[in-house]
Amino acid sequence: MISITMTINGQSVxxxxxxxxxxxxxxxxHQGLTGTHVGCDTSQCGACVIHIDGRSVKSCTMLxxxxxxxxxxxxxxxxxxxxLHPMQQAFHDNHGLQCGFCTPGMIMSAIDFVDNSDNPDEAAIRDALEGNICRCTGxxxxxxxxxxxxxxxxx
Amino acid sequence: MYETRYTRPSSTGEAAEIISAADEGKLLAGGMTLIPTMKQRLAAPDCLVDLAGCGLGGITDEGSSIRIGAMTTHAEVELSGMVQSAIPAVASLAGGIGDRQVRNCGTIGGSLANNDPSACYPAAVLALGGTVHTSTRSLTAPEFFSGMFETALKDDEIIVAVSLPKPVRAAYVKFPNPASRYAMVGVFVAVMDGGITVAITGAGQDGVYRHDDLEAALTADFSPEAVDRVTFSADGLLSDIHASADYRASLIRAMAKRAVAAC
Known part of the structure; x- marks a missing residue:
């Protein structure tokens, strides 16, 4: 067993x-935060993406x-x-989801990208979402x- | 994943002590290969030694070379102004590894220690004539890379940094596997003060290697057309579900031409 402390969504844990x-x-x-999903469990799909210190990571591939x-x-x-966060609102407005399973990871990846990109054009967006797989929307x-x-x- | 014991020492000396005392300890860098391997139960270390607390980050300009700390992430290399201006080919190589989330965690030291035959960094280190600095010594690239997934590292030896000499110009072009983005074939061409070097990753059965015939052809005539005059044999090349050895030989030619054109 190991003791850990961290801040999750502003709360000390x-x-x-x-x-x-x-x-x-x-x-x-442990924390009951089931919005973070497990899709592939092999680092491919990105449904588990969260931010650590503002940077997107795949939480299924980290202890x-x-x-x-x-x-x-x-x-x-x-x-x-x-x-809603502006990114969530934009997904809603643009029908950027169908089943919604990949959406939490998509949104967390997209926020990291927009926060840290100088030139968020379409090509850069597609490149930034390479680690997130959606099987519905195309x-x-x-x-x-x-x-x-x-x-x-x-x- | 089997049970393990997680440690996070605060120095490489302490890390070496822990790993020496463990039955089957493993150093943990970014974990982008090791954690998936453990999840599949293909690796079962009884002890993990996380190097995150050992102060192995940072990128410094050492005049004729750039020194990159072992725990520097691919994203940090990709976005480093120093790397972008001194060796843009390495910044772009780092930006082509995996995906954004992998680049936020994966490290140059972890990649080199794993020496995956399809990894990108080994091609840069070999072509640029880089030096791998460990907790006990410094190794040239040919000394360090000793075969597929094999390096000269001893069990308790830890990579602390890598020095990459600045080229006159250089380019890296890979044909990425469409799923993993690993190199099916990657070609790093470097014009150094001492001559032209070409390193190939993703293709050789023994991992990364220098391509003598390409180097000779490009020394005589540094042009994409010169690449076409080289004969590319499939002998010694990998053959798997992704690409046959013949296809990889063809990819070496195609990627080499693109790399020379991009130089």
Whole structure:
């Protein structure tokens, strides 16, 4: 067992967990934050993307212990039903989802990209979402949603 | 994943002590290969030694070379103004690894220690004549890379940094696997003060290697047309579900031409 402390969505969290606990399992099973999804569980699909210190990572490919002492943001931490994040609103406005399973990861990847990109044009958006797989939409509306969110997030 | 014990020492000396004392310890860098391997139960280290607390990050300009700390992520290399201006081919190579999330975690030291035959960094280190600095010594690229997934590293030896000499100009072009973005074939062409070097990754059965015939042809005539005059044999090349050895030989020609044109 190992003791870890971290900040998740602004809340300080402390837990004793088995050393081999994956970060995504800690988030979902221990913290009950089930907005972060497990799709492939092999680092391919990006449904598990969260932010650690503002950068997007795949939480299925990291141990919870590696996140000890760091600041995490999950999909629950960026907005809520009454007060959507501009990226969530843009996905809603542009029908950037169908089944919605990949959407939390898509949104977390897209926010990291827009926050840290100098030139968020369409080609850059498609490149930035390479680590996120959607089996429904064909990506077109996802890219449109991210494009629509760029000016809103700049405000 | 089997049970393991996680440690995060604060120095490479402490890390070496822990790994020496463990039955089957593994150093953990970015974890982009090791964690998936453990999840598939293909690796079962009884002890993980996370190097994140050992102060192995940072990129410094050493005049004729750039020194990159072992725990520097691919994203940090990709976005480093120093790397972009001194060796843009390496910044662009780093920006082509995996996906954005992999680049935010994966490290240059981890990539070199793993020496995957399809990894990109080994081609840069070999073509540029880089030096791998470890906790105990410094190794030239040919000394360091010793075969597919094999390096000269001892069990308790830790990469601390890599120095990459600045080329006159250089380019890296790969044909990425459409799923993994690993190189099916990657060609790093470097025009150095001492001559032209070409390193091939993704193709050789023994991992990264220098292509003597290409180097000779490009020394005589540095042009894409010169690449066409070289004979590319499939002997010694990898053959798998992604590409036959013959196809890889053809890809070496195509990627080499593109790399020379991009130089």
């Amino acid at each position: 402390r837990a004793d967990i088995p050393d081999n606990t994956l970060l995504v399992d800690f988030i979902r099973e 919870a212990a590696q996140a000890n002492g760091r600041a995490l943001t999950t999909i629950e931490g960026i907005g809520d039903a009454q007060n 990506y077109h509306n996802i890219v449109k949603a991210v494009q629509a969110a760029v000016p809103k997030m700049d405000q």
